[in-house]
Amino acid sequence: MQFLTWTLGLAAAVVSIPLLLLLYFLKLKRTEQLVSSTLLWKRAIQDLQVNAPFQRLRRNLLLLLQMLTLLAILLALAGPVASLFAAKGQRYVVLIDRSASMNATDVRPSRLAAAKAGARDFIESINTRAFFQLQESGDKVMVVAFDERSKVMCNFTSDKRQLLAAIDAIEPGDGRSKLGEALTVANAFAQSLGDEANNRSPLAPAQVILYSDGRIADVDQIAIAAEGLVFHKIGTSSHNAGLIAMQARRSYENPDEVTVFTTAANYGPQPVACDIRLGLNEDVLSVRTITIPARTAGTDETPDEPGKTAMEFSFLHPGSGVVEVRLLYEDDFDRDDAVWAILTPPRQLSVLLVTEGNPVLESALKACPISRLDRATGSEFDAMDHGILTAEQPYDVIVLDNYVPAEIPKCRYLVFGRPPKGIDVVVPGQLENQMIVDWRSRHAVMKYVNMATLFAAKTYQMILPREAEVLAEFNETAAVSLIQRKGSLFLLAGFDVLDTNWPFEPSFILFFYNALGYLGMQAGAVESRQLGPGDPILLEGLDSYQEVTFESPGISRQKIQVDPNGSVRLANTDKVGVYTLMPDEKNAQAFAVNLLDSQESHIEPAEELVLSGEIVRAESGQSIRAGIPLWPWLVLTALVLVIVEWMVYNSKVRI
Amino acid sequence: MAAAMGTTQRKLSDLLDPGFMARLDALDVLSHKVLKGRLQGERRSKRRGQSVEFADHRPYVAGDDLRFVDWNIYGRLDQLFLKLFLEEQDLTVHLLVDASASVGMPDREKNTYIRKLAAAMGYISLAGNNRVTITLFGDGIVGQVANMRGRAYLPRMAELILNTPTEGTSDFDKACRQAAGSRVGTGVMIVVSDFLFKEGYESGLRRLIGGQYELYAMQTLCPQELEPELAGDLKLVDAEDADSSEITVSAALLKYYKRNVTAYCNGLKDFCVRRGATYVLANTSTSVELMVLNYLRRIQLLR
Numbered sequence: 001m002q003f004l005t006w007t008l009g010l011a012a013a014v015v016s017i018p019l020l021l022l023l024y025f026l027k028l029k030r031t032e033q034l035v036s037s038t039l040l041w042k043r044a045i046q047d048l049q050v051n052a053p054f055q056r057l058r059r060n061l062l063l064l065l066q067m068l069t070l071l072a073i074l075l076a077l078a079g080p081v082a083s084l085f086a087a088k089g090q091r092y093v094v095l096i097d098r099s100a101s102m103n104a105t106d107v108r109p110s111r112l113a114a115a116k117a118g119a120r121d122f123i124e125s126i127n128t129r130a131f132f133q134l135q136e137s138g139d140k141v142m143v144v145a146f147d148e149r150s151k152v153m154c155n156f157t158s159d160k161r162q163l164l165a166a167i168d169a170i171e172p173g174d175g176r177s178k179l180g181e182a183l184t185v186a187n188a189f190a191q192s193l194g195d196e197a198n199n200r201s202p203l204a205p206a207q208v209i210l211y212s213d214g215r216i217a218d219v220d221q222i223a224i225a226a227e228g229l230v231f232h233k234i235g236t237s238s239h240n241a242g243l244i245a246m247q248a249r250r251s252y253e254n255p256d257e258v259t260v261f262t263t264a265a266n267y268g269p270q271p272v273a274c275d276i277r278l279g280l281n282e283d284v285l286s287v288r289t290i291t292i293p294a295r296t297a298g299t300d301e302t303p304d305e306p307g308k309t310a311m312e313f314s315f316l317h318p319g320s321g322v323v324e325v326r327l328l329y330e331d332d333f334d335r336d337d338a339v340w341a342i343l344t345p346p347r348q349l350s351v352l353l354v355t356e357g358n359p360v361l362e363s364a365l366k367a368c369p370i371s372r373l374d375r376a377t378g379s380e381f382d383a384m385d386h387g388i389l390t391a392e393q394p395y396d397v398i399v400l401d402n403y404v405p406a407e408i409p410k411c412r413y414l415v416f417g418r419p420p421k422g423i424d425v426v427v428p429g430q431l432e433n434q435m436i437v438d439w440r441s442r443h444a445v446m447k448y449v450n451m452a453t454l455f456a457a458k459t460y461q462m463i464l465p466r467e468a469e470v471l472a473e474f475n476e477t478a479a480v481s482l483i484q485r486k487g488s489l490f491l492l493a494g495f496d497v498l499d500t501n502w503p504f505e506p507s508f509i510l511f512f513y514n515a516l517g518y519l520g521m522q523a524g525a526v527e528s529r530q531l532g533p534g535d536p537i538l539l540e541g542l543d544s545y546q547e548v549t550f551e552s553p554g555i556s557r558q559k560i561q562v563d564p565n566g567s568v569r570l571a572n573t574d575k576v577g578v579y580t581l582m583p584d585e586k587n588a589q590a591f592a593v594n595l596l597d598s599q600e601s602h603i604e605p606a607e608e609l610v611l612s613g614e615i616v617r618a619e620s621g622q623s624i625r626a627g628i629p630l631w632p633w634l635v636l637t638a639l640v641l642v643i644v645e646w647m648v649y650n651s652k653v654r655i
Numbered sequence: 656m657a658a659a660m661g662t663t664q665r666k667l668s669d670l671l672d673p674g675f676m677a678r679l680d681a682l683d684v685l686s687h688k689v690l691k692g693r694l695q696g697e698r699r700s701k702r703r704g705q706s707v708e709f710a711d712h713r714p715y716v717a718g719d720d721l722r723f724v725d726w727n728i729y730g731r732l733d734q735l736f737l738k739l740f741l742e743e744q745d746l747t748v749h750l751l752v753d754a755s756a757s758v759g760m761p762d763r764e765k766n767t768y769i770r771k772l773a774a775a776m777g778y779i780s781l782a783g784n785n786r787v788t789i790t791l792f793g794d795g796i797v798g799q800v801a802n803m804r805g806r807a808y809l810p811r812m813a814e815l816i817l818n819t820p821t822e823g824t825s826d827f828d829k830a831c832r833q834a835a836g837s838r839v840g841t842g843v844m845i846v847v848s849d850f851l852f853k854e855g856y857e858s859g860l861r862r863l864i865g866g867q868y869e870l871y872a873m874q875t876l877c878p879q880e881l882e883p884e885l886a887g888d889l890k891l892v893d894a895e896d897a898d899s900s901e902i903t904v905s906a907a908l909l910k911y912y913k914r915n916v917t918a919y920c921n922g923l924k925d926f927c928v929r930r931g932a933t934y935v936l937a938n939t940s941t942s943v944e945l946m947v948l949n950y951l952r953r954i955q956l957l958r
Contacts, residue, residue: 038900040916
């Protein structure tokens, strides 16, 4: 046994024991009673004292009982604990899992709260340095919160208040749990240089106390001695169904059509029947009832497999929006019940028209939904820095009007007339009076395009490589074809539109619309709007020092300043949900942070941690303590003593 | 005489009610020593007296010796009067009454009782034509009327008894010394007190017992003293010397107290009996009337 605050107890004793003695002599405020003579009373008192030695004992018994009561209270004040761990001055690392699965509510109010409560209990029981005590002999504790990344909440200290404040400051996150980094950090702090510089002997490794549900992704990569780790299991239930995969995609053929693929998984032992709701911009589009089978119990070699149900939703939506898929099912873990995807509108293209002057093409392009149309003559195009064109891709589509450039920067081309060189298309010569004989009306480019009436007075004869896709055919050669070469995509029409009747046909505009849409779809990968928890949001191309409004789940609007490079970087994406960055009111940029992690969705707490080769069993039930506090027993003793004293006193007074 | 009696009785009636006084008229103090009274008349003496000196008349009360009825007066007035002779009343009744502060405690009950008892005894003695001396003592004698005889002295006696305050400490030895010095002749000495003297009653009583006096010690205690009903933590303050003693009332303490009271009373009784004196314990819960008319007659102080 040792005392946590023995000096405090001693100080209290120094004050209170003489006080009690003083009180014992002063305590009775006797009522004055006038009597005829005290003669007989004095004799009676003498008799009492002489004839009844037990009376004296009883008088002393009261004092004795009071002293014992006081002693018990003083001892309780001194905070005795029965030590469970080794010697004084032990060092502990308290690791608290703040990953997504710790948000489960099977332990009220949440697993993280339970873990924090357990850690608080532990902190309360450590042996701290007391008042007036100069040497640092107290236990030292370090608090680390971890999910994918670890965060040192408090370095090694004996200050309970600081430690408790550090524990209170731990916020729940929605990330995965990875213990490796946390342990590395803890070890780095544990072997601080300060101790070695003071010529101290190497410190014993700190005792690691882990509060977690045991769903740790990298548990098999952790090398730590099993006896150095105490694993406190948090959580009881495996009752959870959630979404573990989701993707929203626009169809190639029809960019307006959005298809949402999602997979729901059930980690509980019972099949789950529930509704799944598809929403777009807070409007409900569809609700379906699904049944997710129960998990299949694994064997020793194979882990449990959750029951899975995959489903697919389709809807038409040309614009941007936030797609939300929500599993309407009450379970113990809500972070995986909803996933979001950000729909971006089909791209607004910027187009470069290389022509010597072609009002038909120009007006057709202007009719299409493009954001920028630049014009250049052939010589101007050749004069452009093709390296920049390749690297930065300022144009999504380059329209070549009967011009054969010297070099072809990487881009997507719509070519009218003679095809460019170097794309393995051989042009033997020109043909005249060609009629369309067939076209692939189901291809995205040819959709709704009626080519039947197209007549070309002159066209180039093209011999295409084998993998080229022919979309429309003249009677003697290909009319429209698709070919990929050198990272560029070419949509070739082997005729000059002014040599055809096409500009007068409605299909002309439709073809341009389709062609630009198709080529635009092929333009570089859209920046990722789907993030995992903790992934940073990066938005570039803003004005430097601009104020950007930022909205995140759980936090209201806040303003962020763009850095000098014109980019905004946000790292605090700990929570799942939709994050919105608004450089201005019209241009909201949404980012979806989804859990989508079957490790975290599987909330059933692990009974043991299988470290690299070693197994650490969970300590559940009782909270871990550095020592068992004995003060409640002392207070109880004091109470009993007070009762006994009262009884003794009463028996003395009773007549 | 009638007028004098009227005022006397009014004053005395504060202590004794008239009915009681009427009954007291029938009583007289009896001395067992039947001393060398120059007797003749009411009291038989060992020595036959020669002349009879008339002293007074008093109305006849049932039980009086018919031999002493003054038939001449009866013949004139048709009323029975008794002739009283001086020689016959040579009995001195000396009342030594405690007037210290202690008798005034815990309430006035004990004081009243003592005064009543003294008045009754005084009345009987005066009515019996005895020589009566009443001495009130505290720290020494605080008031005394000596050598009264006859009913004419009733007002003086009443005045003394009623007007002497109850205060001060008691010095029983001193009082006894003074009282013993002041007494003359033979007779009966009656000490009415609570006998709660810190310095002890023995030396004082010893002074009184000698000589021609028959001693009666009437210890007057109230129920509060005999069977105290106290509880709690008390600081008992002595009424006389303000001496205090702190007690925590307990069953054991009360048991010892009662045992002490009994032992104290018995000690006093033993002391008296061994020296030929008579001890009377007067509990104030017994009425004065009962005490005088029954008990004192039974011990043959009165007849």
